[in-house]
Amino acid sequence: QVQLQQSGPGLVKPSETLSLTCTVSGVSMRTYYWDWIRQPPGKGLEWIGSIYYSGTASYDPSLKSRVTISIDKSKNQFSLMLTSVTAADTAMYYCASRWIGGGNQFDFWGQGTLLTVSS
Amino acid sequence: DIQMTQSPSSLSASVGDRVTITCRASQNINNYLNWYQQKPGKAPKLLMYAATSLQGGVPSRFSGSRSGTAFTLTISSLQPEDFATYYCQQTYGTPVTFGPGTKVDIK
8 A cells, every 4th residue: 555655844935945755655666656736725636747757757837837846766755846936836735646557546645735835 | 728617616415315516527538537535634535536436445325427528426325424525637638637626514
C-alpha cells in the first residue's frame, strides 16, 4: 500500500518560493506517477503537475512558468517548487499517486499541507 | 481544457435516501471519469474510476454510470459516513480537471 507523507513550511511570504516534499513508502516509485494537487480554501481541486520516475514532468499550463516538480529516487521523495507566490497561491496542497497501469485516477493521497502566503 | 460541471452543487438528504449526483464534461471523455469523496479537513478519497468501477474497499452502495458526456454517481442508501463533498474528475485530456463539487449534508 502506498503511503505519502508531506513535509514543508505552512507559511511563505509573497514573492518567495514555496517548497514542499512528499516521501513515498510501501511501493516502488517506478510503478506510479507522482502528482501535486491544490485546493484553495472553500474551493475545488486543481491539478498542479506530475512527474514520473524517469524525471519527465508535466504541468498545468496556468502554473507552468512558476512550477518545478522534481524526484529524488535515493530518498523516495518528490518535491514541488512554486516561485513568486501570491495570496492566490494560498491553499491546501496535496501530493498524490497514479498507478502507471491504471486510468490516471489518484488512488493514494498525502495528508495535505495548508500553505498560507502572507507577510 | 476540458470543463467539468456538477449538479446539484449541494443537496440535503436523510439516512437511507437514494442520492444521485451528475457530472457533465464539455466534450467526449469516453469513460475517463473518476469520483472522489472528501470530508472536512481530509484528503479526497477515490471512490470510483473509469466511470463505473468501484475502488477496492468502497461499499457497494456506491455506483457509477455514463450516458454520453454525462456521468452519474449514485448512493443507493445514504449512510451517516457518506455526508461529504463529492468531486468528479476527467483524465481524458491534459490537464486533468475536476468538477466544482457536490456537498451532501444532513436533512
